[in-house]
Amino acid sequence: MSVVIGEISYTNILPFFYHLDRDALKKRNCQFIPQVPAQLNQEMASGRIDIGGISSFAYAENANAFTLMPNLSVTSYGAVGSIYLFSKVPLQELDGKKVALTLSSASSVHLLKIILEHFYSLSISYTMMKPDIGTMLLEHDACLLIGDDAIVAKRENSDSLYNYDLGDIWYDQTGLPMTFAVFAVRNETLRDHTSLVGYIYRSFLESKLRSESENYQPMIADIVKTYGGNKSFWDKYFLKLCNDFGPQEQRGLSYFFEVLYKMNYIAEPIKTLNIWNTDVTIK
Numbered sequence: 001m002s003v004v005i006g007e008i009s010y011t012n013i014l015p016f017f018y019h020l021d022r023d024a025l026k027k028r029n030c031q032f033i034p035q036v037p038a039q040l041n042q043e044m045a046s047g048r049i050d051i052g053g054i055s056s057f058a059y060a061e062n063a064n065a066f067t068l069m070p071n072l073s074v075t076s077y078g079a080v081g082s083i084y085l086f087s088k089v090p091l092q093e094l095d096g097k098k099v100a101l102t103l104s105s106a107s108s109v110h111l112l113k114i115i116l117e118h119f120y121s122l123s124i125s126y127t128m129m130k131p132d133i134g135t136m137l138l139e140h141d142a143c144l145l146i147g148d149d150a151i152v153a154k155r156e157n158s159d160s161l162y163n164y165d166l167g168d169i170w171y172d173q174t175g176l177p178m179t180f181a182v183f184a185v186r187n188e189t190l191r192d193h194t195s196l197v198g199y200i201y202r203s204f205l206e207s208k209l210r211s212e213s214e215n216y217q218p219m220i221a222d223i224v225k226t227y228g229g230n231k232s233f234w235d236k237y238f239l240k241l242c243n244d245f246g247p248q249e250q251r252g253l254s255y256f257f258e259v260l261y262k263m264n265y266i267a268e269p270i271k272t273l274n275i276w277n278t279d280v281t282i283k
């Protein structure tokens with residue numbers, strides 16, 4: 001039986017994937033499925049995908065079925081640079097208005113609801129839509145985009161619309177980092193394929209450490225060719241993102257989960273984050 005690895009199809013996950021030895025992983029019977037986060041979340045929940053990066057919100061919804069991997073996440077301390085609310089009016093004036101939300105996201109969609117309803121006490125009507133800023137804004141006053149969709153939209157629309165970086169607002173309001181993506185494994189996969197999961201985990205960690213030690217340079221050169229933008233934009237983007245998942249990132253995530261529970265967006269409170277103790281398991 002193969003182990004299926006979910007691969008978020010956004011540049012922000014690349015530090016964990018860029019230096020993977022995919023042939024070695026395929027020889028060990030691993031397969032890769034690239035998808036936007038919301039799709040990966042569903043497929044992890046249904047068991048079609050076994051391991052990989054998912055929305056942190058999806059962990060909160062499936063905390064009994066998933067185990068988190070230490071040291072790996074997509075987190076921001078303040079501005080993230082790829083998660084924006086684009087609005088025709090200032091944020092405070094959105095009360096009673098219509099906001100379109102990208103179908104690709106789960107964490108940022110809920111973070112936006114926390115910001116608008118909990119931090120700013122606004123009442124909003126939401127529609128989930130495909131991530132296309134033109135269509136989204138035809139009949140809505142604002143829209144949320146994430147990942148490369150948001151990066152391109154910001155490049156092209158920053159003069160004509162108000163834009164708000166959700167990582168920035170979260171940090172201003174809480175003083176905490178925001179973890180958008182975590183790395184998780186299904187509990188049965190961890191139980192049945194412990195040593196292979198250990199190998200995959202080490203591969204992600206090594207790719208991340210190598211990307212960081214190279215200041216993301218070969219990776220950024222490839223990104224510029226594929227996605228455009230200039231090198232200095234991508235340099236800043238990756239230097240600002242935090243790819244760790246230590247005590248402070250976990251504190252921020254636990255607070256996000258606490259607010260989600262208070263606002264009834266998750267059914268059960270998350271009392272502890274179930275993080276794999278790799279020191280004990282991996283030899």
Ligand SMILES: C=C(O[C@@H]1C=C(C(=O)O)C=C[C@H]1O)C(=O)O
Binds near residue numbers: 074083104108150
């Ligand atoms: C930083 C980002 O984080 C992403 C946001 C996610 C979400 O909102 O559910 C999920 C995974 C992350 O890759 C981004 O895509 O811009």
